[in-house]
Amino acid sequence: MFSVIFPGQGSQSIGMTKELYDNFAYIKDLFKQADDELSYSISKIILEGPKEDLDLTENTQPAIFLASYSIFEMIKKKVILIYIMQNILRDIHLENILL
Secondary structure, X not given: OOOOOOOOOOOOOOOOOHHHHHHOHHHHHHHXXXXXXHOOOHHHHHHHOOHHHHOOHHHHHHHHHHHHHHHHHHXXXXXXXXXHHHHHHHXXXXXXXXX
16 A cells, blocks of 8 residues: 655745756656646745745645645656665765865
8 A cells, every 4th residue: 555645735835846847858847747737837936935925825836836836746757765865875975075
């Protein structure tokens, strides 16, 4: 059995999933689909703000869903695990260099 728990309202922040958006074309595609479906740029609100707009319920709900769904898609593709491991290994390497 596989379960996923998505965060709820209040967990939103400007730039959430920006690193994924910048590095994975299919995440950009999901954001574009959401923009098209909503008929406004939820992507811009998520990635650039302002925070006051992101905090409005009518934006927060689709924003959190889109961010969560993006991560879920990466989990399904098993990309996120590789991406996380690469970042952990990079951080360990940098930490050892700095010591």
